[in-house]
Amino acid sequence: MATAVPAERDAVARAAFGLPGTEVIAAGVGPALAAATTATALTRAALEGAPYALVVSAGIAGGFAPDAPVGSLVVADEITAADLGAQTPDGFVPVTELGFGTVTHRPPEALVREVAAATGARRGAVLTVSTVTGTAERAARLRERHPTALAEAMEGFGVAEAAAAHGVPVLEIRAVSNPVGPRDRAAWRIGDALAALTEGFGKLAPVLESWNAYDRPHGQ
Numbered sequence: 001m002a003t004a005v006p007a008e009r010d011a012v013a014r015a016a017f018g019l020p021g022t023e024v025i026a027a028g029v030g031p032a033l034a035a036a037t038t039a040t041a042l043t044r045a046a047l048e049g050a051p052y053a054l055v056v057s058a059g060i061a062g063g064f065a066p067d068a069p070v071g072s073l074v075v076a077d078e079i080t081a082a083d084l085g086a087q088t089p090d091g092f093v094p095v096t097e098l099g100f101g102t103v104t105h106r107p108p109e110a111l112v113r114e115v116a117a118a119t120g121a122r123r124g125a126v127l128t129v130s131t132v133t134g135t136a137e138r139a140a141r142l143r144e145r146h147p148t149a150l151a152e153a154m155e156g157f158g159v160a161e162a163a164a165a166h167g168v169p170v171l172e173i174r175a176v177s178n179p180v181g182p183r184d185r186a187a188w189r190i191g192d193a194l195a196a197l198t199e200g201f202g203k204l205a206p207v208l209e210s211w212n213a214y215d216r217p218h219g220q
């Protein structure tokens with residue numbers, strides 16, 4: 001499990017589901033550091049002869065109103081880099097339309113369904129951004145481009161790129177701490193979101209145990 005900061009790591013670790021082989025790391029803020037730290041952890045585990053079967057990006061996030069209110073839990077059916085591309089006179093163009101790279105990773109469908117059923121998490125796209133959205137206009141533009149988006153955060157795509165490089169499936173689970181939109185630090189509910197993260201991960205043990213037991217191939 002890869003969170004951004006130690007407070008998120010502790011919220012996930014507090015759920016203490018005691019699964020052998022589970023490690024929770026604070027991998028850093030932003031997609032680049034999250035990718036580098038996650039890739040390092042995956043490489044180390046592989047070199048030790050105990051490769052990971054699943055990578056989970058977890059933490060707090062901004063939620064798109066009204067579908068992902070503050071305090072709700074979201075599981076990504078799509079992890080998309082929302083600002084990886086070029087700004088043109090006609091608007092934003094993702095790198096894939098420029099002919100290179102990737103902007104989306106898809107977690108295993110069955111696992112996403114099982115996580116949602118076990119935790120009550122809402123299913124939808126989670127966007128990865130390098131700049132936190134601070135205006136209603138940008139929030140609306142993101143939702144126009146990604147109509148199924150429920151949340152935005154800053155690490156999921158980086159963690160997913162590291163997992164993909166190692167051929168390991170990925171999940172992203174986020175608890176909503178603030179609405180995506182006009183900047184309003186007074187509206188953040190980080191404590192509530194961390195509590196929701198702990199509660200959600202507390203319900204995940206059977207899902208992750210059966211995933212590891214069946215060792216299902218990527219994409220199932």
Ligand SMILES: O=C(O)c1cccc(C(=O)CC[C@H]2O[C@@H](n3cnc4c(=O)[nH]cnc43)[C@H](O)[C@@H]2O)c1
Nearest residue numbers: 004029060061062132133152153154155178180183
């Ligand atoms: O200064 C601000 O206005 C501001 C607003 C929301 C979040 C931040 C952060 O610096 C937190 C970054 C940290 O938390 C995740 N996160 C939480 N909410 C959001 C969000 O609305 N948009 C993007 N990321 C968010 C993120 O994954 C980072 O780890 C500052």
